[in-house]
Amino acid sequence: MEVKIGNSQLVLKQGDLTEEExxxxxxxxxxxxxxxxxVDGAIHRAGGPEILAQCxxxxxxxxxxxxxxxxxxxKAKYVIHTVGPIWGGGKEGEPKIxxxxxxxSMEVASGNHCRxxxxxxxxxxxxxxxxxxxxxxALRTILNCLKDHQGxxxxxxxxxxxxxxxxxxxxxxxxxxxx
Ligand code: ADP
Numbered sequence: 001m002e003v004k005i006g007n008s009q010l011v012l013k014q015g016d017l018t019e020e021e022x023x024x025x026x027x028x029x030x031x032x033x034x035x036x037x038x039v040d041g042a043i044h045r046a047g048g049p050e051i052l053a054q055c056x057x058x059x060x061x062x063x064x065x066x067x068x069x070x071x072x073x074x075k076a077k078y079v080i081h082t083v084g085p086i087w088g089g090g091k092e093g094e095p096k097i098x099x100x101x102x103x104x105s106m107e108v109a110s111g112n113h114c115r116x117x118x119x120x121x122x123x124x125x126x127x128x129x130x131x132x133x134x135x136x137x138a139l140r141t142i143l144n145c146l147k148d149h150q151g152x153x154x155x156x157x158x159x160x161x162x163x164x165x166x167x168x169x170x171x172x173x174x175x176x177x178x179x
Contacts, residue, residue, distance in 0.1 A: 023114035047072035064100030084123030
C-alpha cells in the first residue's frame with residue numbers, strides 16, 4: 001500500500017528490512033547499541049562486524065534519539081540506530097518517546113542526504129508496545145516529517161509479518177480517508 005504526500009510517498013510492505021535497497025534502514029536498537037535480538041540481531045548478522053565496530057564508538061543512544069553508522073555489507077548505505085520505549089502501560093511517556101524515535105530518525109536521514117528510508121515497526125517486538133497504538137504514532141509522525149524533510153522522497157515501513165502489515169494498512173487507510 002502507498003500514499004502520496006506532495007512529491008514524496010509512504011509505502012507499507014511486508015518483508016525483511018535487511019534486504020531493503022534504500023539509502024538508510026532504521027534499526028530498532030537498545031540503548032547500549034551493542035546488539036540485541038529481533039530486527040537488531042538480523043541487521044548485525046546481515047551487515048557484518050563493521051556496523052558493531054562503529055556502534056561501539058557512539059557511546060550508546062537514549063530512548064527517542066537516533067545515531068548513524070554505515071550499512072556494512074547491507075545494500076543500504078547507512079543504518080540509523082534508534083531506541084524506542086519499553087511499553088510499561090502507556091503512562092510513562094511511551095507515546096512521546098516513540099514519536100521522537102521516528103522523528104529523530106527522519107532528521108538524521110535528512111541530515112545525511114538520504115532520499116529513501118525504510119523503518120521497522122519500532123518497539124512492537126521485544127519492547128511490547130501494542131501495535132495498533134504504535135502504528136498510529138509511527139504513521140502520523142512519518143507523514144508529518146515527510147512535509148518537513150522534502151529531500152526524503154520515499155519512506156517505507158517494512159513489516160515482518162502479514163498480521164502486522166494488516167494493522168498498519170488499516171490504520172493508514174483510516175488516516176487518509178478524505179473527510
Ligand atoms: P523492539 O525491541 O523495538 O520491540 P524488535 O526487534 O523486538 O524491536 O521488534 C520490532 C519489530 O521488528 C517486530 O515487529 C519484529 O517482528 C520485527 N522484525 C524482526 N526482524 C525483522 C526483519 N528482519 N525485518 C523487518 N522487521 C523485523
